[in-house]
Amino acid sequence: MEIIPADRFAAPDGTAHYVEHLRVPALSVGTYSIPAGGADPQGPHTEDEIYVVLSGRGRFTGGDRTVPVGPGTVLYVPAHEEHRFHDVTEDLVICVMFAPAEGTAG
Template sequence: MEIIEGAGAWTRPGDDATDWNEQLRRPDLSVGTYCIPAGGKDTQSPHTEDEIYVVTAGRATITTPDRSAEVGPGAVIFVPAGEEHRFTDITEDLALLVVFGPAYGSRG
């Protein structure tokens, strides 16, 4: 067993508009925290891995080519590998617990 300290906790990004911090990495999954400040821009590209987001703080809209939805604390979002997606209209500092399967970037 392992306790993943800080996973999903808001931390103010540095000079970049967003901040990704991977807290656990195994071949079949990785866990990290993605933070975007209120009014910030989400510049991510589609990933080669399936992904689950859990909103731990903040409010925003998640947009894919087929759908948009407002999300806030407690929302759980599944994004399949390769699907374009982006958080927009970030009205409150957004903190996301992110789980990738397999591990982020492993399908390069």
């Protein structure tokens, strides 16, 4: 077991920041942080993805749908779908799960 200190969630330079915590062939899990007012530069992934918002507030657009997000919001993004967080009003900390592991579905 690994205990992950909360300061590892913080974006070190005020930009979006992803830290992977677990990788096995079937999935990978990490934390993604975006500071208030920050941008989400990510593009579509080759794997399905689940986001669980742990803290913070903002909005999320996936495909043609935009929704508000806050603690407890769970989002599913199918592989290859355009998506991003935006209008971040409170620092976001998000648990991210990829299946299979990020970058392996090519």
